[in-house]
Amino acid sequence: MIDIVLLTLLLVVAIAIIRMKDLFAVIMLSGIYGLLSASFFVAMDAVDVAFTEAAVGAGISTLLMLVVITMTGRSENTTRHKPFPALLLVVITGGLLIYGTLDMPYFGSADAPVHSHVAPRYINDSMQEIGIPNIVTSILASYRAFDTFGELVVIFTAGVGVLALLSIVRRPIKGDKIAAVNDSMHEQHLVIRIVTKILLPFILLFALYVQFHGDFGPGGGFQAGVIFAAAIILYAMLFGLSTARIVINQAFIQLIAATGVLLYGCVGLVSLLNGGNFFDYNFLSNDAIAGQHLGILLIEWAVGCTVASVMIIIFFNFADYRERQLSNENQHNQESP
């Protein structure tokens, strides 16, 4: 029953996103969409996925898109052409997907191939082989550690890509002017600023909790990194970029992003040098289980570092770009009269 309600809501939100012309509303709706899918995942007992979706889909991606619309403007351009062939193609693709569902094993049936081939070993043996209660973490951090490494590199690539496209040499900042813009803007948000200041330590602490609790409950490096980054971004949004920059500068954050990937890879290399295969954590320590624990702890930490720093890199570069645009406009305005 709850599934049907959630799916209907998802559908309604999706249609609203398509119909809406105001981009600000679209972004808010996509945040809601993320939250709804997260709830749907919870209803399907996939709490780890739900947590990630809530942190990424409903959280940080909404923030990043908000930064983007400060540059592009709020309303969608009207399109002149009517893309009927495209609609046709989408309908065919959707039709094919529905056709594909016809022979699927029944949802939740115990003898479906997904439940009877590889899964039993994960469920029965992971406790002896890896020794941590959260099976999801066992799979993604040990059995399929290489995929997770790949995902981390995907995120790293995204960060480098944004740097390559948006970053330019930093000019000496004319500090007072930018600060002035920030101040006038932030006078109005006094309450929010104070509440944020009180909340920030708790958000950061929560991020660390999520980071180190991934072995036992839902959580881990991806979610923790995103939450951590969200705290920093919140700070930057309310207190201005230049203030946030005092805490975190570009070169430092790039170093952290690179170190995360290197740390993850080095865990693999160390196990390789100790005589095991790449990412065979059993070889990290004399005791196999201790090795697994150590390996998972280190790679989760590596993931947290890179994810958090890449999110911050992306935000800072977009916001920076906007700030430069603004100051150019200001200069232009001052020159013209």
Place this chain on the structure above:
Amino acid sequence: MISHLPVLQVIVPLMAAPICLIFKRAQLVWLFSLLVSGLTFLISILLLQQVMTSGVLSYELGGWQAPWGIEYRIDKLNAFLLLIISAISTIVLFAAQTSIEKEIDKNKHTLFYVLYLLSLTGMLGIVATGDAFNVFVFLEISSLSSYALIAMGKNKRALWASYQYLIMGTIGATFILIGVGLMYQMTGTLNMQDLSQRLPEVAQTRTVFTAFAFVIVGVCLKLALFPLHHWLPNAYAYAPSIVTAFFAATATKVAIYLLIRLTFSVFGLSFSFTTIPLQSLFMALGLIGIFIASISAIYQNNIKHLFAYSSIAQIGYMIVGFSISTVTGLTATLLHVFNHALMKCAIFLALAAVMYRLDDVQLNNFHGLGRQMPLTMAAIVVAGLSLIGMPLTVGFVSKWYLLSALLEQGWWPVAVLILLAAILTVVYLWRIIEVAYFKQPLVDNAAVKEAPILFLVPIWTLTIANIYFGIDTRLSVQVAQAAAQSLFGLTP
């Protein structure tokens, strides 16, 4: 250490990328990337040797047995591809520093090498792995880095080209993911070897049919098969020249590899070619692609555009060879993957040299270039002859195998069409040769000199390879044939 070669092949460039980001100094990063790429080339040679003598190599990542953990599985087919990719990457990197000095802002040079190594990693990862989901992960690495690399082009239109590629590439990757998800649902496994054993049991279900449709369409988007090729010409034309040289020789080849791997190794020959009319479909699309792209190439004035269309046409040849689905046909495709990498890399590197000297690759700037840049233009001519399929060049070898595969089946009308298409190739090459050798240099370009030595060495290495492998076909034909035979299950 030898037993770890399969994973080192991918890990070495992967770990080098973040190290580059820390180094910062562009010149240093260039030398480091060159060293790393050379090392991956060395590893790929050792791997190919091992595979040719002792058969398939399997490497269990994390020490977990195959369907539970991820497996790297190197057989003749992917060892051959690994060799091509790492060799091309190394040769291209020789010219990279000189070329990007003119085309990319100085403060972005480090980032360029980071992205370059990441896209190399992605391609090697797709090829080396024996796990269907791992393919998707590395596909994302290679795609994301290639979007960024293409967008780094000097021309503003590079951004738009990259955006177009991003949309098409993302749809392709999503389709592949949906397909892999459906396969997982029906079999409970992601390992390719395991999939190939478990898929036949459920082959007659609609879900597997849908899975097949999605992965094939996804891969075809990536390999720019006609009519899904629209992203390619602009992406190649506006990307930094060095990026074009790298991608033209490798990116679509990786997609061709995926197509072969999925149809032959995962879904199996009988499912791919008898249950579904893939043969006639691919034959038709391949042929139409050859003609439409060759004809479009004739009308291009931007030479990078021209050769981008020519690449689409060459993909058509590979697809025709693939669609014959015999040992000879597949050998022809694999040979052409190797040979086309040699030709197109030589041509696009030569164009990078022209770009370096002239800042432009419009046809009217080529006036009299045959006298001003004799070595560069000579390389384009030799590689062009190879593209047409002249005897004594590599192009002849792959055309020969393609034609004999067609005649084996008695499909002589197709063979005639293939020969006719060669005439179109002559036409678009002649336009360049005519302008470069039979026209006077433009007054504006009077001061243009031959390209720097760092361009000429890699260009001529490739050009000589074009002739060498056209005469001494032992390496390429032997490996391609062995790979094709093992895919048909004739040899282990």
